[in-house]
Amino acid sequence: MEVSNFSASYLSHRLSRIPLFYQGSKADIRNGCIQAVNCLPSDSRQQCTRNFPGLTEKRPIYFPTPKVPKQNILSSHSYLPSPCRAKSEDTEEKLSGESILLNEQSMEEELQLAIQEENYPQAAKIRDNLRLLQHDIKASVLAANARFYNSFRTGDLAALQNLWSKGEHACAVHPGVSGICGYDLVMGSWEYVWADYEFPLEIEIKDVAVHARGDIGYVTCIEMVKTRHGGWGKQFATNVFEKVDGHWYMCIHHASYIDL
Template structure:
């Protein structure tokens, strides 16, 4: 795990920002990378109906066009080899039948599959933060799964649901006037994978050019496996004040 975390922290990455209008205060707290909360007001969703959003203009890509993907709600994640659940079932059967040689082989195969899954999710996490760091909307479009089930929660902002609305929120961030690339660091990185779902938790630290202080956010990034590729379906970041 330590090696995986170290590899992630040295990969291109990005962290979220501190809002200029914190939800609990009328004045901005210390930190950097400020984005006015009002910029996201039109994208916020009601807690009683998270997918009911007033649609704004369609998000566009700054350079090039993102590759189209079928909706992940209509696509069954598939892989080229056995999945984790089937291996677990085979392992349980082998143990029940006292076939310990088979059980040992299955246990090794399961361990390799889990390690491969963690590495793949960490790579997807690094791609997401690389897009963030560089303000690259083309890569950001490709990093996310498609469908109404995806959502993002930016610091001091509400939940934004649906692929197009999520992309529009990132467009607002990239058009906010920051000088890219941003200076970022990821700490306390942990990854968990089970079947076709994986998640990464970490402490995001970000500093814009010319700033002497770091913004800190706790983040949870959820990924789903679609046609053998790990894509982000949830990004939730909240301020961390020590």
Template sequence: MVLTSHFCSAAHLRQTSRWCSQRPSRVKSSEAEWNLDGEGTLVDEETLQQRLEAAIKEENYALAAKLRDDLRHLYEDSKAAVLAANSRFYNAFRKGDLVAMHSVWAKGDNISCVHPGAGTISGYELVMDSWDVVCGADHEFPIQIELKNVEVFVKGDVGYVTCLEVVKTKGSSWGKQVATNVFERVDGQWFICIHHASHVDL
């Protein structure tokens, strides 16, 4: 939805505000995180949302339109940053790069991984052990991983990516997996905390 006028109705502004905070979409990857307000202060999504709601309540629609645009830009930037983190995860996977794989995951007992056909593995150390097995398997790296139907959703410090993985190794194919990758923002950087991949026949 594109609103061409800076002076639009409160209903349109509320609708766009909801769109910014709820709509999953397909976007290209780039790096960006935060928005600067007029005084050069970093402003997060929650602060912008509060300011937008206040401006609508005060019927200051010119300010509300600007805040709506700022919120939409911040949301798009956060989605791009999550997609960039998703790319780092798959690049580590493609290359069998254990150092990179260890660096893209959040640290803690709350992370989990479900490899195709396997059960849930929880906790940083066990999840990393599982990737040691995957990356240390008898494959010729880099392997080919094509991602299709990529969608991303972000809310605050949590985001997720859904996609279809098409994985091939030299002379064989792992087939297709539907994957969900969940990310959390820690100290301004996005880390994967859940990876779940399941075989599908398409």
């Protein structure tokens, strides 16, 4: 999905993160009124029509919007990982998704160095420790979550593309609008949103909880994002991951505004 298919337009502050899509069009949202602008390729229109059935391009659509002060609305959607709390039914332990990710990367570098130096006993030890870390389901989900947030903080679209599941079940629900389904449409929506942002951005993540079983895991958190005007926006996010061929990929991201 090329960024040209999501050409920039004015969006109201209440829906500053993403436009509404339906019937192969981008909805230009101003004061709660949707005006359609054709921008999606023909092969994407069927999906958009399913997302927003019964809507027509010839009449504006009005819908309720959250009562959020303008100065508190997010003008961006990038994240800086912070210490998080992993929860389970029996135990509760503090983990850091960022520290897990850095530890994994450091161990991989040490493993390669040990192999290059032909220090095979040390390489075997590092390999075993790395496998233990990667086999810890909650730690792996937190690491994937940290990669997701790092891609937002830096605006790294290529990293984001590699993090998402490549199927039609991929779904992103941006604040204030309905869900966008299918890998291509989801990636196109992020590319469109990021086109107007300046990176990196200052983000705080609080109240992080991770839950995982088998090949499915999810993370919930509160996101505090500093806007261009110096204020802070607040969102509650749910990030769902699935394990495919030994790697964790995001399949659902759902974020919604909450009052500060």
